[in-house]
Amino acid sequence: xxxxxxxxGGPQKGTRFRPLSFEVPKPLFPVxxxxxxxHHIEACAKVPGMKEIILIGFYQPNDALSRYLSSAQQEFxxxxxxxxxxxxxxxxxxxxxxxxxxxxxxPSAFFLMNADVCSEFPLLEMLRxxxxxxxxxxxxxxxxxxxxxxxxxxxxxxxxQKTHEVLHFVEKPATFVxxxxxxxxxxxxxxxxxxxxxxxxxxxxxxxxxxxSWYRAEVIHLEQDVFTSLAGQQQLxxxxxxxxxxxxxxxxxxxxxxxxxLNQYLQTHPERLVSSQEGGCTVNGNVFIxxxxxxxxxxxxxxxxxxxxxxxxxxxxxxxxxxxxxxxLHGASLQDHCCVLNSIVGWDSTIGKWARVEGTPSxxxxxxxxxxxxxxxxxxxxxxxxxxxxxxxxVNIPSEVIIRNSIVLxxxxxxxSFKNQIIL
Amino acid sequence: MxxxxxVGGYGTRLRPLTxxxxxxxxxxxxxxxxxxxxxxxxxxxxxxxxxxxxxMSEVLEREMRLQEQRLxxxxxxxxxxxxxxxxxxxxxxxxxxxxxxxxFFVLNSDxxxxxxxxxxxxxHTHHGKEGSIVVTKVEEPxxxxxxxxxxxxxxxxxxxxxxQVFVSNKxxxxxxxxxxxxxxxxxxxxxxxxxxxxxxxxxxxxxxAMELQGFWMDIGQPKDxxxxxxxxxxxxxxxxxxxxxxxxxxxxxxxxxPTAVIGENCTIGPNVxxxxxxxxxxxxxxxxxxxxxxxxxxxxxxxESCIVGWSSSVGQWVRMExxxxxxxxxxxxxxxxLNGANVxxxxxxxxxxxxxxxIM
Numbered sequence: 001x002x003x004x005x006x007x008x009g010g011p012q013k014g015t016r017f018r019p020l021s022f023e024v025p026k027p028l029f030p031v032x033x034x035x036x037x038x039h040h041i042e043a044c045a046k047v048p049g050m051k052e053i054i055l056i057g058f059y060q061p062n063d064a065l066s067r068y069l070s071s072a073q074q075e076f077x078x079x080x081x082x083x084x085x086x087x088x089x090x091x092x093x094x095x096x097x098x099x100x101x102x103x104x105x106x107p108s109a110f111f112l113m114n115a116d117v118c119s120e121f122p123l124l125e126m127l128r129x130x131x132x133x134x135x136x137x138x139x140x141x142x143x144x145x146x147x148x149x150x151x152x153x154x155x156x157x158x159x160x161q162k163t164h165e166v167l168h169f170v171e172k173p174a175t176f177v178x179x180x181x182x183x184x185x186x187x188x189x190x191x192x193x194x195x196x197x198x199x200x201x202x203x204x205x206x207x208x209x210x211x212x213s214w215y216r217a218e219v220i221h222l223e224q225d226v227f228t229s230l231a232g233q234q235q236l237x238x239x240x241x242x243x244x245x246x247x248x249x250x251x252x253x254x255x256x257x258x259x260x261x262l263n264q265y266l267q268t269h270p271e272r273l274v275s276s277q278e279g280g281c282t283v284n285g286n287v288f289i290x291x292x293x294x295x296x297x298x299x300x301x302x303x304x305x306x307x308x309x310x311x312x313x314x315x316x317x318x319x320x321x322x323x324x325x326x327x328x329l330h331g332a333s334l335q336d337h338c339c340v341l342n343s344i345v346g347w348d349s350t351i352g353k354w355a356r357v358e359g360t361p362s363x364x365x366x367x368x369x370x371x372x373x374x375x376x377x378x379x380x381x382x383x384x385x386x387x388x389x390x391x392x393x394x395v396n397i398p399s400e401v402i403i404r405n406s407i408v409l410x411x412x413x414x415x416x417s418f419k420n421q422i423i424l
Numbered sequence: 425m426x427x428x429x430x431v432g433g434y435g436t437r438l439r440p441l442t443x444x445x446x447x448x449x450x451x452x453x454x455x456x457x458x459x460x461x462x463x464x465x466x467x468x469x470x471x472x473x474x475x476x477x478x479x480m481s482e483v484l485e486r487e488m489r490l491q492e493q494r495l496x497x498x499x500x501x502x503x504x505x506x507x508x509x510x511x512x513x514x515x516x517x518x519x520x521x522x523x524x525x526x527x528f529f530v531l532n533s534d535x536x537x538x539x540x541x542x543x544x545x546x547x548h549t550h551h552g553k554e555g556s557i558v559v560t561k562v563e564e565p566x567x568x569x570x571x572x573x574x575x576x577x578x579x580x581x582x583x584x585x586x587x588q589v590f591v592s593n594k595x596x597x598x599x600x601x602x603x604x605x606x607x608x609x610x611x612x613x614x615x616x617x618x619x620x621x622x623x624x625x626x627x628x629x630x631x632x633a634m635e636l637q638g639f640w641m642d643i644g645q646p647k648d649x650x651x652x653x654x655x656x657x658x659x660x661x662x663x664x665x666x667x668x669x670x671x672x673x674x675x676x677x678x679x680x681x682p683t684a685v686i687g688e689n690c691t692i693g694p695n696v697x698x699x700x701x702x703x704x705x706x707x708x709x710x711x712x713x714x715x716x717x718x719x720x721x722x723x724x725x726x727x728e729s730c731i732v733g734w735s736s737s738v739g740q741w742v743r744m745e746x747x748x749x750x751x752x753x754x755x756x757x758x759x760x761x762l763n764g765a766n767v768x769x770x771x772x773x774x775x776x777x778x779x780x781x782x783i784m
Binding site: 319320324339358 | 689706707709723724726740741743745759761778
């Protein structure tokens with residue numbers, strides 16, 4: 001029997017996702033029309049023998065999370081639980097803290113994944129690889145290829161070409177080590193806890209001797225504390241995937257991740273994509289429209305959506321509206337002739353007639369097959385880095401203005417055009 | 425009577441429009457700039473108009489021959505082979521201007537207003553001296569040369585170029601009427617009429633100022649072209665309101681050529697001119713713009729303070745603002761944003777221009 005553990009973080013994490021993360025925990029943010037977590041859960045539920053999914057994080061139990069978990073349980077007919085850490089314990093601390101729960105029922109192995117990654121989730125292939133390679137007690141790290149410069153932003157893996165063992169692992173090195181990077185998706189056997197346990201003991205001893213009271217001994221970083229010492233011991237193996245993968249750290253990366261998942265729907269969930277022939281609006285590329293969204297029935301054909309557009313629950317779209325490379329969240333209203341490009345329009349926001357809401361795409365270089373999305377800083381050269389435009393929840397954009405490369409915080413009524421600004 | 429219009433050269437301030445069409449023939453409110461002046465001169469009794477050009481254009485020659493026939497007046501071109509300044513062209517055209525001793529008009533070709541030619545003649549004849557200048561009141565006189573004159577008689581005391589402190593709020597409006605003897609003051613060489621001729625005439629008491637009533641604009645550059653258009657359309661509203669378009673979808677003063685085609689759910693105006701054969705597709709919002717002949721604005725686009733050149737095509741869901749000027753035959757792709765873009769003719773724009781710049 002198998003289990004899956006998903007690390008969902010907490011409110012102190014995911015600050016690059018503001019202001020969107022003010023309304024909803026980041027793992028529940030809709031990507032390609034469904035909550036970010038759902039892509040993980042769907043992938044796990046497809047694995048034969050998967051009996052339970054455990055979410056670990058330090059969000060306080062809230063309505064949104066609880067409601068989502070119970071609906072996921074019902075829909076996927078699989079046990080889904082949330083275990084709340086008493087404090088942020090790092091990528092390994094919570095895992096260790098809840099090891100008894102994870103191991104209850106005697107799973108032969110379990111997956112561990114970060115919530116804020118977008119992936120094809122080649123879980124069956126990882127299982128097969130695990131059976132075919134090395135000792136049955138080994139751990140498998142899913143990896144992909146990055147370009148040299150960007151690899152420095154990730155965990156870098158040096159691989160034995162013959163055995164696929166991880167010879168060396170280093171998190172965010174200062175100089176180039178390897179272009180094979182860690183995806184944040186792993187397959188562990190219960191033996192992993194022995195190794196984590198040793199780190200835990202060592203930390204406890206250090207704390208005792210150092211006398212620092214603020215230093216929390218239970219915090220364990222899987223990558224720095226565990227993998228780096230496991231490398232080269234025939235305990236850690238790497239499975240390289242050709243499938244798509246991206247981190248989802250910023251709002252811009254949510255749009256990029258949407259594109260990857262919407263494209264995957266062609267194979268896995270074609271019913272979630274809109275086709276142009278349905279006598280509805282005109283569609284380019286892959287578009288998700290929630291069944292409760294309403295498009296002006298008198299002028300449906302004048303609306304042009306896509307590529308890479310997700311329209312949420314109850315969204316209203318007027319005549320002659322254009323949306324491209326954007327996410328329109330639940331309850332928003334797009335009035336006649338407006339144009340939304342490379343933006344995220346927050347819940348219940350309104351965009352007036354002929355208004356233009358536009359951001360700058362932050363996509364990875366399409367000519368480089370290994371390029372990953374950049375994690376740009378918010379400011380650069382004294383100004384706001386041109387990026388996706390984000391409207392928080394309940395923002396009202398008047399007609400005929402332009403909002404470009406800006407971030408608008410929730411519950412704001414704008415009265416004029418803005419460019420390259422954060423509007424509080 | 426005769427009139428000399430200082431047309432000048434390449435009209436570089438009105439580029440990119442003047443890269444394909446000589447400035448006098450660029451349509452202002454659906455009529456070539458020059459024709460606004462020439463038609464009004466003809467109405468005031470001028471039977472011979474001389475165009476002082478420093479750059480000869482076959483297109484201009486051809487067009488003027490057509491207008492000669494149409495208006496029943498004579499139009500000559502006086503071509504300066506080397507730059508003669510603002511007074512030299514008068515000396516060059518001396519023969520044509522002095523075949524009788526009637527006064528003659530001189531106009532700067534970029535001026536648009538309610539042309540007061542009959543009043544100018546009356547005023548000039550009344551004081552009997554050699555020259556009369558039309559002046560107009562402006563809000564920011566220090567951008568120009570101001571005229572200091574006696575209020576009652578109009579006798580000009582002096583000129584002050586771009587004064588630092590307030591001297592007067594009347595500036596030279598670029599329209600004059602002279603007696604033929606005035607030409608004796610000008611030699612055939614590069615001469616500035618404002619700097620070299622007028623100050624002497626003023627000292628001798630031979631220069632008088634007549635204040636212009638109504639609107640005035642120098643439309644030699646795109647920003648002022650659009651301001652002038654708005655002023656002119658307002659004057660049309662007062663004098664010939666039937667020429668403007670009204671009804672649902674029209675706001676303020678809008679001038680539409682009868683052959684223009686307008687789609688559904690457009691909102692047009694205030695201050696819009698649509699030329700012959702212009703097409704506006706559904707859902708277009710356009711204000712404070714001139715759209716020249718044959719251009720097409722595709723659906724759902726939003727334009728403010730723009731000039732769209734002849735035969736250009738603006739794509740769907742485009743936003744253009746802040747004195748964006750498209751030359752002839754420019755294509756703007758769908759969904760772009762143009763802010764103060766100055767686009768040369770025959771260019772295809774496939775990327776947004778978020779900050780003002782010139783696109784070659």
